[in-house]
Amino acid sequence: MLTGKQKRFLRSKAHHLDPIFQVGKGGVNDNMVRQIGDALEARELLKVSVLQNCDEDKTVVAHQLVEGANAELVQIIGNTIVLYKESEENKQIVLP
Numbered sequence: 001m002l003t004g005k006q007k008r009f010l011r012s013k014a015h016h017l018d019p020i021f022q023v024g025k026g027g028v029n030d031n032m033v034r035q036i037g038d039a040l041e042a043r044e045l046l047k048v049s050v051l052q053n054c055d056e057d058k059t060v061v062a063h064q065l066v067e068g069a070n071a072e073l074v075q076i077i078g079n080t081i082v083l084y085k086e087s088e089e090n091k092q093i094v095l096p
Helices: 004-014 030-043 058-069
Strands: 021-023 045-050 072-077 080-084
Touching: 004 045, 004 072, 004 080, 021 030, 030 045, 030 058, 030 080, 045 058, 058 072, 058 080
Parallel strands: 021 045
Antiparallel strands: 045 080, 072 080
């Protein structure tokens, strides 16, 4: 579980990132969760964009991704979800 200070730190790191995944009409599926898990292992911090044609609410999508990828939810801002998961092999971000 992330503290408020850690979330602020991660939000500042994620500010300059572009979303690398998009959740659209199909919603969240197993393949997407697996790919996001792999990307989190490589990057530790990423953004996911929820498109307007997505049938599910962005908070539901965020919780599905968090549970599926065993990640931490940093922030939901607009239609963008910021996720963090500490990498086991190539750790890059040191939390305060």
